[in-house]
Amino acid sequence: MTNIRFRAALGRVASYAPTPVASTGEPPRPLSANETPHGPLPGVLEAIAAAGAAVNRYPDARCRELTGAIARFHGVDAGRVLVGGGSVALLQALFQAFGEVGDEVVYAWRSFELYAELAELAGLRSVQVPLADGVHDLAAMADRVTPSTRMVVVCNPNNPTGTVVTREEIRAFLARVPSDCLVVLDEAYIEYTRAAGAGSGVDLLQEYGNLVVLRTFSKAYGLAGLRVGYLLAAADVVTQLDKPCLPYAVNTLAQRAAEVALGLQEELALRVEATVAERTRVREALLALGLPVPEAQGNFVWIGLGGDAVEFGRWCMARGVAVRAFAGEGVRVTMGTVRDNDVFLEAVAGWAGVPGRAAGRHSGEAMAGVDV
């Protein structure tokens, strides 16, 4: 140990703990990180290889080609697009750019863990508003907005519960939040959403200058390993947010791969549809086993196991499947290949078959049958 003095905030932030991987034997089936099981979209590998020829040069700091492609895709001005080294880098910039130390950021809980950590590191006060039956309680969130609130983050679909709020609910929420308070819609999983009335908030950008929509190439587009995401916002928000982003943060390969992937919407839709079908199949199988699973709108399902979550995670790992357990709350399971999902369901059947684990005794049972 050294006697170096670190910022107190570091004592309140945990190191990121990826699901442990056995050092020997077969690696587990990776259903813990919400990645797509599909390899790169056609032509993406070739584009990466070709872009590799120029890696002695810095990337385009402005990501002009990709920014232009994203702007055309959404039908917005290029000045309203900001590309980042993963959407989490943009989230970090948001937390750093809005609010002086001690100001507040409102978000739901449980939601994406990183919101809490980025707030802590930026010196912002987190105001966590409990989910209601696993769903964002937007009315309660709007109630918690004060003159000190600089930003509200809404993860839609929510990670890890997989639930959504509708576009009308988002619109009503925006109407209630003061125009000087930013509303960030984190749409990392929006491509998988099928619920009636739910969908992207992109077309609300014209109406609300305080709206920011965050997207990623890590999930449906299958580029998690390259680190690239983007946001759409008012032009002056983009100009200011660019400042806390490191220059050259989006590498050449990522810029090129994302541009090519964005142009492959038909192929993308087929893959997304396959994952949506698996989600339905897996959820129904879990419900049939008596497990509490809310309606799932991302590329994952949430099982509200309460106090059994960690034990369930270990049970699956021992059977070769890595899932993400949230102690005392539940387990998030990414939709993998059909085979991955079958192996997972076999493990769950064994779990549910153990006497004393009859469905419904878990504290998470309130999550069952949530319809959104």
Ligand SMILES: *Cc1c(COP(=O)(O)O)cnc(C)c1O
């Ligand atoms: C996976 C995920 C992201 C994406 O992060 P990247 O940095 O783009 O890989 C963003 N938000 C949420 C809620 C996520 O689950």
